Amino acid sequence: QQQVKQSPQSLIVQKGGISIINCAYENTAFDYFPWYQQFPGKGPALLIAIRPDVSEKKEGRFTISFNKSAKQFSLHIMDSQPGDSATYFCAASPHHNYGQNFVFGPGTRLSVLP
Amino acid sequence: DAGVTQSPTHLIKTRGQQVTLRCSPISGHKSVSWYQQVLGQGPQFIFQYYEKEERGRGNFPDRFSARQFPNYSSELNVNALLLGDSALYLCASSLGSYNEQFFGPGTRLTVL
Numbered sequence: 001q002q003q004v005k006q007s008p009q010s011l012i013v014q015k016g017g018i019s020i021i022n023c024a025y026e027n028t029a030f031d032y033f034p035w036y037q038q039f040p041g042k043g044p045a046l047l048i049a050i051r052p053d054v055s056e057k058k059e060g061r062f063t064i065s066f067n068k069s070a071k072q073f074s075l076h077i078m079d080s081q082p083g084d085s086a087t088y089f090c091a092a093s094p095h096h097n098y099g100q101n102f103v104f105g106p107g108t109r110l111s112v113l114p
Numbered sequence: 115d116a117g118v119t120q121s122p123t124h125l126i127k128t129r130g131q132q133v134t135l136r137c138s139p140i141s142g143h144k145s146v147s148w149y150q151q152v153l154g155q156g157p158q159f160i161f162q163y164y165e166k167e168e169r170g171r172g173n174f175p176d177r178f179s180a181r182q183f184p185n186y187s188s189e190l191n192v193n194a195l196l197l198g199d200s201a202l203y204l205c206a207s208s209l210g211s212y213n214e215q216f217f218g219p220g221t222r223l224t225v226l
Binding site: 042043045089101 | 118156170214215216217220
């Protein structure tokens with residue numbers, strides 16, 4: 001129940017295309033859903049995050065769609081660029097006032113072809 | 115502003131040895147979390163500390179321990195190293211115990 005499932009494992013998109021990565025969870029206690037971008041040899045960088053009180057959040061070319069009833073959320077990268085080529089992780093954190101520990105998905109390796 | 119810093123960058127140890135990894139959070143951040151990232155997988159939560167108190171512990175053996183200092187920096191200790199401990203160890207800092215987490219570059223530990 002603590003797992004976060006992520007698909008696809010890898011994704012190849014042409015420059016200018018839309019990249020879509022999907023995640024699903026079981027634990028209804030999760031209430032914070034960030035996406036991280038990681039380049040080889042670097043730590044994950046926070047990209048965008050959402051809480052369950054909204055169904056969509058957009059920041060520049062990045063959009064999170066959230067479906068609370070289906071317990072699914074997805075990342076859309078519009079106008080994908082070669083510089084977006086990286087591994088993307090979705091994560092989830094349960095709500096409690098004591099602390100916060102993220103559960104990460106296994107990652108999606110995105111390659112954007114020029 | 116400087117981000118999260120970790121030291122050392124790389125480390126090679128042999129089985130049975132002990133290792134200490136260090137983390138300095140972003141200035142003003144009071145919470146530090148540690149994660150283990152095995153090659154090809156997502157990070158796994160090890161510990162969270164806030165104001166020097168442990169606020170969370172993941173499913174790791176007692177060989178793993180950590181502490182946070184008055185200046186909010188933190189150390190992760192791993193005793194009796196196993197080959198399976200080879201991984202990228204990530205530190206993340208946040209303002210409080212329940213805020214956005216920002217990751218450092220990690221320490222690559224190789225156990226031979």
